[in-house]
Amino acid sequence: MTPPDSGTVPRRGWSIAVVLTGVFVSSLDLFIVNIAFPDLARSFPTATLSDLSWVLSVYAITFAALLAPAGRWADQSGRKRAFLAGLALFTLASALCAAAPSLGWLVAARALQAVGGGLMLPSSLGLLLPLFPLERRGAAVGLWSAMGGAAAALGPPVGGLLVDAGWQWVFLVNLPVGVAGVLVGAWALREVREESRTSPDVLGALVLAVTVGALVAAIVQGETWGWTDVRVLGLGAAGLVGIALSAVRAVRHPAPVIEPAILRIRAVALANVATMLFFAGFGAMALGAVLFLTQIWQHSVLRAGLEMAPGPLMAAVCAIPGGLLATRYGNRLVGCAGSLLFAGGGLLWATATGADPAYAADFLPAGIIAGIGSGLALPCLSGAATLPLPPERFATGTAMVSMCRQIGLALGAAVVAALIGTRPDLAAFHASWYFMAACGLAGGVAMLGVRDTGPRLVPVAGAVAR
Template identity: 35%
Template sequence: MAADPATIPGESNRLAYASGRGRWVVAATVLGSAIASIDATVVGIALPAIGREFGSGLATLQWVVTAYTLTLASLLLVGGALGDRYGRRRVFMAGVVWFALASALCGIAADPAILIAARALQGVGAALLTPGSLAILEASFRTEDRGKAIGAWSGLSGVATAIGPFLGGWLVQAVSWRLIFVINLPLAALVVVVAQRHVPESHDPDAAGRIDTAGAGLITAGLVALAYGLIDGPTDGWTSPTVQIVLISAVLLLGGFVVRERRTAAPMLPLKLFGSTQFTATNVVTFVLYGALGGALFLLPIQLQQVSGYTALEAGVSLLPVTALMLALSARSGALAARIGPRLQMSLGPVLVGSGLALFTRVDHAGSYVTEVLPAVLVFGLGLATTVAPLTTTALTAAPARHAGMASAVNNDVARAAGLVAVAVLPAAAGITGSAYLHPAQFSTGFHIACLISAGLCLLSGVLAAATIRNPHEGLAPASPAAQHHMHCSLDAPPEHPKGPEAVG
C-alpha cells in the first residue's frame, strides 16, 4: 500500500510496528542510514588503494576523509531543520539521491581533486538523510511501538556497520576501490522507491522562522579554512603566508559563527545549551576522546595494509570484534549507567580505549593477528562499549527535555569536528608527512607515536570525566523505551537521539 503523502496529523494515524507498512518504513530508514554509515567505515580501508592509483601523498588521503566529515558536521543541524519545515520524507529522499549522485562522481573520479570534491558533496547528502531517518521513525510510529521501531533500526544499523569493512575490503581487493562508492547507487534507488511508496510525510508544525544559512556558511567556511591550514601546514611550512592567512581566517570565521549564534533569534546552534556545566563537560570529554579515535582509526588501516602486509579484506575483517563487542555490551553499559550514574564508565572506559591504542604499538611488519592485533582490538572495543552509551545519555540528560534532540545532535557534531581536527593534526604530530605512508618502516614509527599520543588523549578524557561529570544524587531515571533500544555502533560519532537534531523546543 502506498503512503499517503499528507502529513500525519495525530496519534490515531500513526503506524503499528507489526504492520506491513511499518516494517517498510523501518527498512527504508535502515537502508538510508546504512549507505552513509557503511561509506564512512569502508573509505579508510580503501585509502592505500586510492593513494596507489593516484600516486598521492598523505595530505590527499587526509582530504578524502576530511572533506566528507567537514560538510557533514557543518550541515547536520541544518539538515534536521530542513526536514522539520519542508517534510522529513522529502528531505530524507533528497539526501539519499544527492548522496547517490555524489557516490557516482566518486566512483568515476579521474583525479584526486574530483574525488575530494565528490566526497564533500557526499557529506552534504549525508547531512540531509542522517537526521531524517530517526525523525521519520519518531513521527511515523505510535508511542507504544516507537521503541520497537527504533530498536530494530539500531540493531540493523549495527549489522550494516559490521558488514561495511568486510564488504569494502572485499570490493577493494577483488575489483576496485571505486566499487565501494558505486555500490551505493542500487541501494539508494531501492531506498527511494520504498520511501516513496511506504513512508508517510511528516512536518514539525512548530517549525517557523528562517533557516540559519549565515551560521551554516560561517561554520562551513571556518572548518574548511581550519582543515586546509592544519593539513597543508606540515607540507608548506607553518611560516608560509598562505597557511598563516588561512588559519587566521579560520579563527575569524569560527569566531564570527559564535557571535552570529549569540545574536540571531533562531540560531543553528543554541549556545545556551552550554550554560549547563554537565553538558559542557560532556562535550569536552567527547571532543578529546573522539579526537583520539578519529586520528588513530584514520592511520590504522594504512598500518595494517602498508606495514603488516594485510590485504584490504583482512584489514576490514580485523576490526569486526569492535563492532561485535559494542553490539553485545553497549545496551548493558547504558543500563548500568542508568542505575549508578555515568561517571565511573565515562572515567574508566576511555582508559580502556587508550590501553587498546597503546597495545596497537605492538603491531608491526608481518604482525600476527592473534598475538598482536586481536588483543588491542578487544581492549579497544571493550572500552568503546563501556563508554559510548553513558556518554550519549549524559549529553541528553544534561539539557532540558525539550532540547534533548538538539543536545544529542550537538554532541554528535562535536565528535565529528574532533575527528576532523585529529585527522588533520595527528599525522604531522607523529612525524607522518608527505609520502611517508609509502615507506613501511617510516610510517610504522609514526603510527606507534600516533597511538601513544591518542592513548594519552584517552587518558586525559577519562581524567576530565572523573573530575567534571556528576552522578545525579537520586540516580538516573530509567531510560525511555526509545533510549533503551537506541544504540548505534558507528565509531564515527556518538548516536543521535531519536528525535534527531530537529527536536528543539
Template identity: 40%
Template structure:
C-alpha cells in the same frame, strides 16, 4: 445537512490509514545503513584510492574523509531544521537522491579532488536524510512501539558499522569503485519504496536555519584542518600554516558570536547552560579525535607496513568494530549505577590501554594475534563504554523539548573531533615513508595524549545519568545523536 465540500455532517471522512511500520522501517533502514556503511568502508579503501591516483599523499587522501565529516557537521542542524520546515518525507527522499547520485560520481571520479568534491555532495545528502529518518519513523510507529522502533533504528547503525570493514575489504579487493557503486542500487530501492510508503508528516513553522553560519563553520574547520595536514609541507613556522590556523580560529569566534544572535543558529549556545551538557560535548570532541586517528592509523598500518590486502585489513578491524554496538545496547544499567563520568572515564582508560599495547608490542614482525588483536579488542571495549555514555549524558542533561537539537549538537561536535583527529594524525606522522614505523609511534603517542585529555574531561561529566528523566526519552535522544555518518562508531 450538507457541508461546503459536499460531505454530510453525519458522514465524517474516513481516517487516513497509518503506513505499515515494518515497510517504513525497511525503507528508512536502507538509507541509514547506506550512510553509516560509507564511513568504515571508505577508511579501508583509502590506500587503494591513493595508489590509483598517482600515489596521492596522505595529506590529500585525508580530505576524502575530512570533507565528508566537515560538511556533515556543519549541515546537520540546518538540515534538521529544513526537514521540519518543509517536510521530513521530502527531506529524506531528496537526501537519498543526492547521496545516491553523489556515490555514482565518487565511483567515476577521475582524480582525487573530484572525489573529494563528490564526497562533499554525499555529506549534504547524508545530512538531509539522517535527521529526517527518525522523525518519519516516530510518526509511523504507534506509541507502544516507538521505543522498540528507535532501538531497532539505532541497531542498524551499529550493525552497519560492524560490517563496514569486512564489506569494504571485499569490495575494495575487486575495486575501490565498488565501495561507492554499491550505494546506487540501495539508494534506488529506498527511493522507489519511499515514494510509495513513507508518511506525509506536516511541516512546522520554524525560523530559517543560519545557512551563512553553517558556511562560516565549514570554512573555519576546513582552514584549521588544512593548516594541520599541510604543515609538514609548508613548514610549521610558515606564514601559510600560521595564517590558516589564525584565520580558522577567527572564523570560529565570529561563528560563535553569530550563533548567540541568530534566531535559529547552527550552534544553540543556551544548551551549554545545562549542567552536564557542556562537559559531555567537550569530552565527545576529545574522544572523537582519538577514535578517528586510531581507526585511520590501524588501516594504514595493515596496508602500508604489513602490506595486507583490503579484505584482510577489513577482517582485522572487525573484532574491534563489533564490540561497540554490542556494549551500547547493554551499558544502560552500568551507567545508572555508577554514573556517566565514571563509565566514560573507564572507557577512556581501556581505550588508552589498547593504544599503549600497540605502541609497546606492535612491530612489523609481530603477528596479528599477539600484536594487533589485543589492542583492537581493548579499543573496541573502550569505544563501546565511552561513546554511548557521553551521548546519553549529554542528551539526558537537557529538557525533553531540546532532545532533538541537543543530539544534533553532540553529533556535530563528534564530527568536528573526527576532522581534528584525522588532521592531527597526518600532521604527526608527517610525509616520510622511509620512517613509517617511527611515524606510527608518533601517531600512537598523539592518540594517547588525546585519550588522556578526554579521560580528564570525563571527570567533569560527573554523575549525569544516575538521575534520569525517563528511559524512553534517553533512548530516543541518544539514538538521534548516534545518527551521523560518524554513527559508524557503533553508538
C-alpha cells in the same frame, strides 16, 4: 509538536528499518573509504597522503557544517522530508564518486555526498525516538548507535572484498540500498515537524565550514610546509577568527548553527565536548589502523580489512547493552568507562605493536578492547547529548552531537596525515596511537562531568523539556 505514540504509528517496523538503514549506509561509507586508501593511492599516484586525506576530511567538514542547520530545517519542514531528500542525494553522490576520473572530482563528489548525509542523519534519531515509549528510548539510542558499530564492523572486510574489484565499488554498493530506502521510506515513514518556523543560519554554516577546513588544512600541511610557514600560520589565524565569528553568530542569530540555549544544559554541552574528543581519537584509529597494516606489516587490503573487523564488531555487539546499562547506571559512568577502555586500546597499540607482524598477540587484543569501549561509549555520548532535550529539538540535538563527531573525525584524520604523511615509520604510528589514547582519556574526563538527574523540566529555546 506532539510525537506520535509508538504503538499507533502505522508500519512501525518498516519505519524503524528504513531509518536504521540510512544510518547504516552513511556510517558504512566512512569505513569502506578508509580501507580503500591504498587503492586510491595507486589510482592517483601523484597525490600525497595529505591530498588523499581530503577524501575523508571534506566529507567530515561539509557534514559537520550542515548538520545543525539541516537539523533545524528537519524539525521545522518535516523529518521525513529531510531524511528522504538526504538519502536520495547521498545515493546520487555515491554514483558520482564511483565515476570520478580525478582526485579533484572525487573530493567534490564526496562533499556532495556529505550534503546528503547532513540532511539524513539529524532527522534519523528524530524519526526513531518517537517510535519508542519514553522508558525505552535509551535502548533506542543504543540501537541507533549499534548501526554505526555494525557498519564499522562490516566496513573493513566488505571494503576489502570490494576494493579487489576496484575502489569504485565502495561507492557503488550504496546505490541499491539507497534506492530501496527511498522507496520504502516514502511509503512507511510518518511526517514529524515542529510548529514554529525560523530560518536556519546558512551564513553561520558557511563560516563553520571554512573555520574547520582552515584548521584541518593547517594540521594536514603543517609537517610538509613547516609549522612556522606563513601559509600554516595564516590558516590557523583564519580558524581562530572563524571560531570568534561563529560565537558571535550563535549569540545573535535566532536559529544559529550552534544553539546556546541547548548548550546551557550541562549534560548536553559536556556530551558534545566529549564526543568531539572521543571521535578525534576514533578518526585517528580508523585511518591509522589500515595504513599500519598495509604499510608497516605489508598486508593486503582484504587481509587488513578482515584483521580490523573484530574491534568494530565488538562495538556493534556492545552498543545496545551499553544503552541499556546507561539507562540503569547513567550515561556518566558507562560513557566514562567506555572512553577509558578505548584509550586503553590505543595505549596498548602504542606500546605493543612492532615492525614484525604479530596480529594475535599485539594487534587483536587492543582492537577488541577499543571496540568494547566504543560500544559502551557511543550510546552514552548520543544519549547524554539528546535525551535531556524536548521532542521538538531531537533532530537539532542530534545534529549538534553529530557535528561534533564529524569535526572530531576530521581533526583525527588530519593529525594522522600530519604524523604519517612525511615519515610513515613505526614511531609515527605509535604517535598516532598515543594521540588516540589521549583523546579517549580526555573524552572520559568530560563525561565524568555529566550529571544524570533523570526526567526534569529544562528550558530550551522557548520550549519546555521533560
